[in-house]
Amino acid sequence: EAQVTQNPRYLITVTGKKLTVTCSQNMNHEYMSWYRQDPGLGLRQIYYSMNVEVTDKGDVPEGYKVSRKEKRNFPLILESPSPNQTSLYFCASLPGGRVGELFFGEGSRLTVL
């Protein structure tokens, strides 16, 4: 089954404790992206990757890092999480040539205390 898999789905952590949210897709998509969803703000792009070893900032990259060492994986790293990073995070991938037709993971709800 074609899917984007995120882990963990739920996480409660404390300020400053490094964490990684993993994202993996099995569709061989070159493009992947991370969004965060906050009430009243919709979805905002954090980072994106056009291909392996190619990443760039989205609209709200502060406090986040990403890496793309393999096509299928695109982890989101919070080096020193803060309470304002409490949010619902979505990873998405895009098939080549299909403008805007993003495939989303089920989301990772992160709470930073």
Added chain:
Amino acid sequence: AQSVTQPDIHITVSEGASLELRCNYSYGATPYLFWYVQSPGQGLQLLLKYFSGDTLVQGIKGFEAEFKRSQSSFNLRKPSVHWSDAAEYFCAVGPSNFGNEKLTFGTGTRLTIIP
């Protein structure tokens, strides 16, 4: 800069009734427009998209949307809703540049279905 406005935060309709969710956009050129649905606890799923051509587009699950350039709108409609349509709906526009493929999303409309 491109933007999307969904003026209704929450809509409640009766099962079997018709539905229209509003979306207005701001975009510098001919827009690419999308509607996504997010069921509880799930990721977003593409319902339909408009690129060009016929201004009435059909999507999955019996949804349709109409592009009206003069009103900068792309409203989503369904003739008869089912309880399973209860979800949050997002309108999106983009991408602003094809190097990023970023979509700009509205703030969403939560749909509640009552029996």
